Amino acid sequence: MAEGTVPQAKEAGSAPTVYRSEDVPLQCIPPPDELEDTLHGLMKLNGLIIRSLEEIAGRGANAVTYRAGRKYGHEVAKYFRKIEDVEEALKELSYILHGQYTIEIWKPADKDRYIIEENGSTFIYLVFHDCIVRQTLRRNGQPQGGPLCLTLFGYVVGAIEEITGRKAKLEIVHTGPNACLKKLILQ
Amino acid sequence: MKIAIEELAGCSGCTIAVLDLHEALLDILEKAEIVYAPVIMDVKEPPEGIDIAFVTGAVRNRENEERLTLIRKRAKTLVAFGTCACYGGISGLSMLDSPEHLIQHVFRGVSTTRPDAPIPKDVPKFLYRAFAVGDLARMDYYITGCPPKEMYLSKILPALIAGEVPALSRKSVCSECDRTMGSVDGWKLRRRHEGVPDREHCLLGQGYLCLGAVTFGRCGASCPHSNVPCHGCNGPSLDILREPCRDIYNMMIRRIADLTGHTEAEIEKEMYDVAHTFYPFTIGSLIMEDKGISKIRDLVRERSL
Amino acid sequence: MIEIRVDENACNGCGLCVKDCPMQVYEMRDTVPVPVRVASCMGCLSCHEICPAQALEHRGVHPSRRHYIDIRVCEMLNRVI
Numbered sequence: 368m369a370e371g372t373v374p375q376a377k378e379a380g381s382a383p384t385v386y387r388s389e390d391v392p393l394q395c396i397p398p399p400d401e402l403e404d405t406l407h408g409l410m411k412l413n414g415l416i417i418r419s420l421e422e423i424a425g426r427g428a429n430a431v432t433y434r435a436g437r438k439y440g441h442e443v444a445k446y447f448r449k450i451e452d453v454e455e456a457l458k459e460l461s462y463i464l465h466g467q468y469t470i471e472i473w474k475p476a477d478k479d480r481y482i483i484e485e486n487g488s489t490f491i492y493l494v495f496h497d498c499i500v501r502q503t504l505r506r507n508g509q510p511q512g513g514p515l516c517l518t519l520f521g522y523v524v525g526a527i528e529e530i531t532g533r534k535a536k537l538e539i540v541h542t543g544p545n546a547c548l549k550k551l552i553l554q
Numbered sequence: 555m556k557i558a559i560e561e562l563a564g565c566s567g568c569t570i571a572v573l574d575l576h577e578a579l580l581d582i583l584e585k586a587e588i589v590y591a592p593v594i595m596d597v598k599e600p601p602e603g604i605d606i607a608f609v610t611g612a613v614r615n616r617e618n619e620e621r622l623t624l625i626r627k628r629a630k631t632l633v634a635f636g637t638c639a640c641y642g643g644i645s646g647l648s649m650l651d652s653p654e655h656l657i658q659h660v661f662r663g664v665s666t667t668r669p670d671a672p673i674p675k676d677v678p679k680f681l682y683r684a685f686a687v688g689d690l691a692r693m694d695y696y697i698t699g700c701p702p703k704e705m706y707l708s709k710i711l712p713a714l715i716a717g718e719v720p721a722l723s724r725k726s727v728c729s730e731c732d733r734t735m736g737s738v739d740g741w742k743l744r745r746r747h748e749g750v751p752d753r754e755h756c757l758l759g760q761g762y763l764c765l766g767a768v769t770f771g772r773c774g775a776s777c778p779h780s781n782v783p784c785h786g787c788n789g790p791s792l793d794i795l796r797e798p799c800r801d802i803y804n805m806m807i808r809r810i811a812d813l814t815g816h817t818e819a820e821i822e823k824e825m826y827d828v829a830h831t832f833y834p835f836t837i838g839s840l841i842m843e844d845k846g847i848s849k850i851r852d853l854v855r856e857r858s859l
Numbered sequence: 860m861i862e863i864r865v866d867e868n869a870c871n872g873c874g875l876c877v878k879d880c881p882m883q884v885y886e887m888r889d890t891v892p893v894p895v896r897v898a899s900c901m902g903c904l905s906c907h908e909i910c911p912a913q914a915l916e917h918r919g920v921h922p923s924r925r926h927y928i929d930i931r932v933c934e935m936l937n938r939v940i
């Protein structure tokens with residue numbers, strides 16, 4: 368809720384701030400409730416946009432978000448040196464976005480290598496811990512695994528392509544409240 | 555130590571719950587003096603310098619709002635006591651009807667009134683909606699319950715008076731219930747009056763709408779213990795309160811669907827009177843209503859217009 | 860290392876955790892779920908979400924950021940006795 372209206376603040380002459388363009392911003396750490404307003408507002412906005420996109424474009428929404436993610440992946444990977452080994456590339460990738468998206472290369476107990484070959488496909492399990500997409504979807508009560516999650520699909524595929532030169536696909540195995548399991552399928 | 559129990563829009567059951575401590579009340583009175591409690595004492599205004607005040611009942615009219623502001627000023631520690639104070643509770647159910655219609659019904663529409671009975675004018679005006687007290691003032695603690703049960707109050711109140719917070723289990727009613735899951739084959743929704751529940755097995759699995767899974771504990775699961783499905787009177791369980799994507803209705807549907815193997819759509823078709831079966835104690839709480847997936851706002855709009 | 864504990868007093872044997880776990884970590888033994896494949900757990904906590912009695916405890920799981928929860932909700936949660 369707004370603390371006061373703009374005309375009220377002007378009248379009160381309470382603003383102690385002199386606006387010189389070289390001095391803005393006046394606070395390095397904004398108060399948490401202001402940050403929360405902005406953050407939650409953005410999450411709500413994103414959620415509404417993706418929902419409307421899905422309602423209008425149907426499965427085309429997936430294509431839009433995938434493309435957006437891929438652009439992001441390509442951009443991020445431009446500053447990387449070329450790495451041949453997919454595992455190493457993933458490790459460097461997870462370092463960059465850590466916190467926004469915390470990606471862990473994972474293997475189940477009965478396997479001894481991260482790269483798994485099963486039923487004719489070669490893949491690596493990725494566990495997404497922190498995830499802005501999950502936070503956004505859970506804020507709005509929207510189901511996980513939809514078009515917004517596909518931005519990450521695009522991101523990882525685009526980045527891996529740029530760094531290693533290999534083509535890949537991402538498949539969502541399970542979405543959960545604290546972590547999601549995905550498969551990076553290498554071709 | 556001075557304590558007070560303020561009564562807003564409530565049934566005064568929470569004040570009586572404090573009396574329900576019986577002899578244990580004498581131990582409390584040795585350390586603390588009740589200086590203001592309109593339900594049980596004649597003192598008309600809360601004095602200055604109250605150490606702990608318990609506010610019971612929701613905020614429904616102007617007088618409640620003013621009393622809440624007053625008690626917040628006069629007390630160092632303010633505790634929202636009872637489900638009406640914490641979540642709107644039964645008082646919040648008044649939001650399912652418009653104030654005008656409520657007044658017409660109460661003063662003119664029941665069997666003991668005349669259709670031309672006078673409607674009092676000198677009474678505090680309704681606010682446009684009910685509020686849980688935490689939505690309007692800063693609370694220091696919340697104790698839920700309709701009313702809070704004596705077996706837990708006997709641990710909580712002495713601790714609060716000694717300046718401590720007791721560490722009690724914060725799990726749902728299911729954790730306190732002694733039933734085990736029985737067979738869920740042929741699950742069909744059963745209303746409370748249909749059949750007699752099997753005492754040993756989970757009521758939800760038998761088809762009854764037992765809200766134990768989505769309700770905060772602190773009652774020893776007394777209702778399931780007496781073969782009655784839980785009605786959710788302790789408010790939502792903490793994991794539901796916390797997550798904006800979890801709500802009493804959607805978590806119940808999801809759990810029933812996962813348990814029985816039916817789809818969520820099939821289960822939702824069998825539900826009836828969602829406002830009174832799922833949300834009887836949480837209408838009026840801004841936190842529960844602000845969840846995007848909550849049905850409360852739609853139900854209130856549908857019913858009160 | 861992930862460690863999983865089941866509070867047997869709270870558990871009511873509904874078996875929802877066994878059904879919901881994507882890695883089949885749990886197995887029902889005598890109306891109580893037993894985590895038999897803990898090393899396959901990747902910490903999604905879907906079992907926590909579905910358990911009606913909050914009977915499960917995980918240790919060693921990375922707690923993902925939940926900044927979508929309002930400050931006023933966190934405050935209320937911390938003050939429920």
